[in-house]
Amino acid sequence: MAGYFYRKMVFPKVKKIIERYNMFSPGDKVLVGVSGGPDSVCLLHILNRCRKEMALSLHIVHINHGIRKRESKREEKFVSHLAGRMGLPITVKSLDVPSYARRKKLTVEEAARDMRYSAFEQLAGKLNAKKIALGHTASDQVETVLMHLLRGSGPQGLSGIPPVRKLGSSLIVRPLIEVNREEILNYLKKNKLTFCLDSSNRKTEYFRNKVRLKLLPLLRKNYNKNIDGALLRLSEILKEENACWERVVERVLGKVVSWEAEKILIDFKKFLRYNVIVQRRVLYRLFGGIVSLSQIEAIRSLAQKSSQGKRIYLGKRFSVRKEGNFLIFSSSPERRFKKFNYPLRVPGKNEIEGLNLTLNTRIVDFYPVSEKETNTAYFDVDKINFKKLLLRNRREGDRFRPFGLRGTKKLSDFFIDRKIPRRLRDRVPLLVEGEDILWVVGIRRADKARITEDTKKILEVRVLREEES
Numbered sequence: 001m002a003g004y005f006y007r008k009m010v011f012p013k014v015k016k017i018i019e020r021y022n023m024f025s026p027g028d029k030v031l032v033g034v035s036g037g038p039d040s041v042c043l044l045h046i047l048n049r050c051r052k053e054m055a056l057s058l059h060i061v062h063i064n065h066g067i068r069k070r071e072s073k074r075e076e077k078f079v080s081h082l083a084g085r086m087g088l089p090i091t092v093k094s095l096d097v098p099s100y101a102r103r104k105k106l107t108v109e110e111a112a113r114d115m116r117y118s119a120f121e122q123l124a125g126k127l128n129a130k131k132i133a134l135g136h137t138a139s140d141q142v143e144t145v146l147m148h149l150l151r152g153s154g155p156q157g158l159s160g161i162p163p164v165r166k167l168g169s170s171l172i173v174r175p176l177i178e179v180n181r182e183e184i185l186n187y188l189k190k191n192k193l194t195f196c197l198d199s200s201n202r203k204t205e206y207f208r209n210k211v212r213l214k215l216l217p218l219l220r221k222n223y224n225k226n227i228d229g230a231l232l233r234l235s236e237i238l239k240e241e242n243a244c245w246e247r248v249v250e251r252v253l254g255k256v257v258s259w260e261a262e263k264i265l266i267d268f269k270k271f272l273r274y275n276v277i278v279q280r281r282v283l284y285r286l287f288g289g290i291v292s293l294s295q296i297e298a299i300r301s302l303a304q305k306s307s308q309g310k311r312i313y314l315g316k317r318f319s320v321r322k323e324g325n326f327l328i329f330s331s332s333p334e335r336r337f338k339k340f341n342y343p344l345r346v347p348g349k350n351e352i353e354g355l356n357l358t359l360n361t362r363i364v365d366f367y368p369v370s371e372k373e374t375n376t377a378y379f380d381v382d383k384i385n386f387k388k389l390l391l392r393n394r395r396e397g398d399r400f401r402p403f404g405l406r407g408t409k410k411l412s413d414f415f416i417d418r419k420i421p422r423r424l425r426d427r428v429p430l431l432v433e434g435e436d437i438l439w440v441v442g443i444r445r446a447d448k449a450r451i452t453e454d455t456k457k458i459l460e461v462r463v464l465r466e467e468e469s
Helices: 002-020 038-054 069-086 097-104 108-127 138-150 181-190 207-222 227-256 276-287 293-304 411-417 422-427
Strands: 029-033 057-064 090-094 131-133 164-167 170-173 257-260 263-267 311-314 318-323 326-330 341-343 348-352 357-364 376-380 389-392 430-433 436-440 458-465
Touching (some): 038 057, 057 069, 057 108, 097 108, 227 257, 227 276, 276 293, 293 318, 376 436, 411 436
Parallel strands (some): 029 131, 057 090
Antiparallel strands (some): 164 170, 311 318, 318 326, 389 430, 430 436
16 A cells, blocks of 8 residues: 555656746656666656656756776666666766866865766757756755755855756756655555766765754754754745845846956945845845855955955855945966066077067167157166166065156055955066066056166067957
C-alpha cells in the first residue's frame, strides 16, 4: 500500500510543479543533469515518463568533476548504462575541479559549482536546448535557506533556490523543488530504481554537509521538529514579496547601472536617492550570488562616504571601489603595477617593454613655441645630466614643481587634482634626472631644465604609443 502511495503521489506532485511554474513547452529540448545520485535518477525517470505526453526531447548530461577518481568512473558508467536502457542520448563532461580551485583560489564546492554550471550553459547552447532540468529538492531548499540565514543573507537569499531561473540563453528548471528526500527515496524503492551514493556527501568539512548532517538534526530534536516546514514557509513568503520588488528594481537598474567591458558601474549619486530597501535589492539583483548582507551594507556605506579610491573585497573573486561618480565592480581586483626603472639613450630610440611605448630622444637647435602636443617635451641640454636620465613610475614621497607654478607639489596630490584614477597612477611614466621629475609623461612637464632665452641646445623627448611607433 505504501508503494502505491509514493508511486501515485510523487509523480502527480511533480507534474503540478511543472505546470505551476510553466517549466516546459511542447517541443522543448531538455538537458537533464544526471549525477547518478537518487535525486537526479528520480528526476530522469519522471521526465522520461512525461516526455511523450509533453512532447519533450531529453538529452542527459553527466559531469565528472575529477574529484573522486574511482567513484567518478563508476558513476559515469552507471549513468551511461541508464541512458542506454532508456534509449536517450548522453554527453559526459570531464572536469578538473581541483586544479581550477587551486588556480582561482576557490573552495572545491565553489569551483565545482562554477565549472558545472558553465558546462551546462555551453552544452545547452551547442545542442540548442532551451531548458536545463536539475534535481534540486525541497530538502536542498531547507539546507540552502538555513545556510543563507547563517551567512547573514537578506530576503532574496532567504527565498532560497528558485524553481526557474535563467542561465545564458536557456532556463534552469527544478521539477523536484517541492519533493523531499524521503519521498524521493520511497519513489525509487517502489519503482525498483537503483542509484549511486556519493561518499563526499558524508564529509562534514563541506558547509552544506555539516548543515545537513549536524545542524538540522540538532534543530529538529531540540528546538522545532517541524523546522523543515518552517524554513520552507519562510522561503515561499519571501519569494512572493521578492516578485513584487523585482518589478521596482528592474526600473531602477536601467537608471543607475551601466556596463563597461568586464566592469559594472553604479552611479552612486542616483543610487542614493532611492529608499534603502531598493538600494539593497539593486545590489542583490546584481551580485546576490556572491555577497552577504554585511557586504551589501559595506557597499552602501562606501557609496555614502566622500572618500575616493577605497576598495572593498567581495570574497576572493570580486571587488568594488569608488571612483568619480561611480561604484565600480570588477571580476578581479587589478594587480598593483610593478615598479619599473629604464635608463634612456640620448640621442636614440628607447623601446620600453611592458609599457607598449617608445621614447625617441634627439638634440635640436630650436623647438616650436606654439607646440601643444602632449606627447612631446623640450628641455635645456646644459641643465641635464644624460647619464642620470631614467623613465620610471612613481615612488613614495615624489614631489616636483609643475611648469608655471612657484612651489613644489606632491605627485600624489597632482594626480588627485588631475583626476587620474588610483588604479592607473602606478602606470604613469615619469621622466626623471636622478631624483628630480622632469616630465609626468603626456600630462605635465616640470619647471626644471626649462627653455630660456639663454638656451643653446634643446633636448626633444617624444613618446609614441605602440600603435604610433
